[in-house]
Amino acid sequence: MTATDELDLNLLLADTETEISRVVANRDASTVGVYEMIRYHLGLDGSEGPRGKRMRPLLGLLAYASIAGDHHAALPGAAAVELGHNFSLVHDDIEDGDVERRHRPTLWSIHGVPQAINTGDLIFSLSRVALHRLTDLGFSDAKVLRLMRLYDETCVMLCEGQYIDIATSAQGEPMTVELYFDMIGRKTAALISASIEAGALLATDDEEVISAYRRFGWSLGVAFQLNDDLLGIWGLEQKTGKVPTDVVRHKQTLPVLYAFEHATPADRARLAELYKTDDLNETRVAEVVAILERAGAADFTRSEAQRHRDQCLAELAGLTVIGPKAHEKLTGIITAVISA
C-alpha cells in the first residue's frame, strides 16, 4: 500500500470505525446492554442512520500521516478523540434536554437520564483504554504518557468550557464577546487542536513542528465554531441539510452576543425582550435576524471566521514537513468544514 492510498479519506474512516468498534465491543454477558447503548449512540449498531462526521479522528490521522506517511499507528489516538467527543455529546444531550441527534432519539430519551449519564462515563473511560493500544503498537512510554497528559488537560478544558456555557445560559444576562471566545476555545478548539497535535506528536519529536500543528488546529477549531454559528442562523437548508435553529433555541452564539454589544440601544432592548420570549416563532426569528444584520453581527462573525481560517491556512502552508498529498487533504477538510 502506497502513501497515496493511505490518505484516501474513506479508508481512514473505515479504519477508524474498526478501531472504535474494537474498543466498544462486548466484554461480559452481564454488561452487554451498556455496550449496545454505546454502539447505538455511535451509529455502530448496524443501523443505516448517519453517523458523526468523525472530523476529529480524521484530522488526527491526517496530521500523523502528513509526517509519517502512513496512518495506521495513530488509530488508537483517533479512536480516543472520537470517543472523548462522544462522551461529551451524550452528556450534552442530557444537559441541553435534546431529544434528537443525527435524526435519532438521544440515549437519555430512550433509556432515561441515569443510564445515559453512566453510559457517557463509560465512553469516557473507554476513550482512555483506547490509548493504551499505542503501547502495543510500539510507541515509547514517554510518548504515550505525553499524549495522555495532552488528552487529560484537554478534557479539563472541555468541561471548563461547558461550565461557562451552562452558567451563562442560566443567567439572565448575555455573556460578553470576550468570554464567548474564551468558552469556545475550551469547548471546541481545544479538542480539535489536541487531535491534530496528538497526530503530530506521535509522528515527530520536533517541538517546533508539534507547536505549529497545535496552532493550526486551534485556528481551525475556532473557525469551525464560528462557521457553525453562521450556519445556525443564516445556513441554507439545501446546502447544510438542516434548517437553522439557533435563534428558535435561544442559543447565544457570537452573532447574538455581538449584537447585544453593538446594536443601537433600541435594538438591544428589543433583542433582549425577544430572547426572553419562550415562543420564538417565525416572525420573531425574522425580527431577531434583522436586528443582528443591522448591528453588523453577520459581517463581524464572517470576518472572524475568515480570519481564523486564513490563519489556519497560513499555519498549514508553513508546515514544511508535510507531503503534497496530505497538504491537499487537509486543505480539503478545512474548506469542507468552513463553508460560510
Add this chain to the structure above:
Amino acid sequence: MTATDELDLNLLLADTETEISRVVANRDASTVGVYEMIRYHLGLDGSEGPRGKRMRPLLGLLAYASIAGDHHAALPGAAAVELGHNFSLVHDDIEDGDVERRHRPTLWSIHGVPQAINTGDLIFSLSRVALHRLTDLGFSDAKVLRLMRLYDETCVMLCEGQYIDIATSAQGEPMTVELYFDMIGRKTAALISASIEAGALLATDDEEVISAYRRFGWSLGVAFQLNDDLLGIWGLEQKTGKVPTDVVRHKQTLPVLYAFEHATPADRARLAELYKTDDLNETRVAEVVAILERAGAADFTRSEAQRHRDQCLAELAGLTVIGPKAHEKLTGIITAVISA
C-alpha cells in the same frame, strides 16, 4: 521523620487533603465557579461539615508505605482514587435522585442536573491529571503508564457495575444473588482493590506481591460492601450515626435478594408485594425485616462478609514484605470498616 510517624493516619489524611486541594485549585478567572462546586462536594470549601472517610486513598497510601516505608511519593495516586470515587458519587446522586450526602445538599440539588453532570466529568478529568504528578516525583514512565492502565480498566468496571445496578432497579424482578456479587465486584471491590494494588505496584516490581495486594483489596472490598448491606438494615444508630434506611429506600441489597431466592413461597410473595409499595412505613419495614430474618438472610450475609474479611486477613498475614507497623494499621482499618 521516621517510618513510624509516617503511618500516623491523621498525617496521611492531612497530606491527602493537601494533594487533592492542589489538583482542584482555581485555574482561571472565568472558571472559578466550577472549582468552587468541586471543593464544596469534597468538603474542601472551608466548611465544618463531615468529609468523606477517604478510605480508598488511605488504603493505597498504607499499601505503598507498607512496602516503601514512606507514603509521600504515592500521594498523587491517593488523590486520583479519591477524585475518581467522588466523580462517581456526584453522578450517583443524580442517578439516584438523592438530595443529601454527608448531611449537606448534593451538587445537583443546588446547581441543577446539567452543572452537576459536568462537574462530575471535570472531577473525573482531574483525577487523571492528578496521576501525572507521579512522573514529576520520579516514577518511571512504564510505572505511571501501568498505573493508568489499572485506573482506566477500573473506571470501566465501575461504570459497568453501575449499569447493572440501574438496569436491574428499573426492572420489576429482583436480580439474582449471583449477579449481585458480579455487580458489587465491579461497583465497589474494583476501586478498593485497585487503590491497594496501585500502592503496591508503585512500591515494588515483584508481581507476586502486587497480585497478593490486589487479592487482599478485592476481598476487603467485597467484605466492606456486605458489611454495608448489613448496617443498612440492621445497623444500630448509636453505633453508626445513621438510621438504617435501605429497606425504606427499596434497596435490593444481598439480604433482600437472598430472601427472594430462599424464603418460603408465601414470604417471597409478601416480600415482592411489600417492595412494590411506594410507602414502606415503619410497620412494613418491620415486616420486611422479619421475612429476611426468617429466610436466614442476615445469617447468610454476615457469614459471607466474615468469609471475605477472613480471606482478606489471611492475604494480609501472608504479605511478607509488610512491616509490623503497617500490618497493624491495615488490620485496624479492616476492623474499622468491617464491624458487623
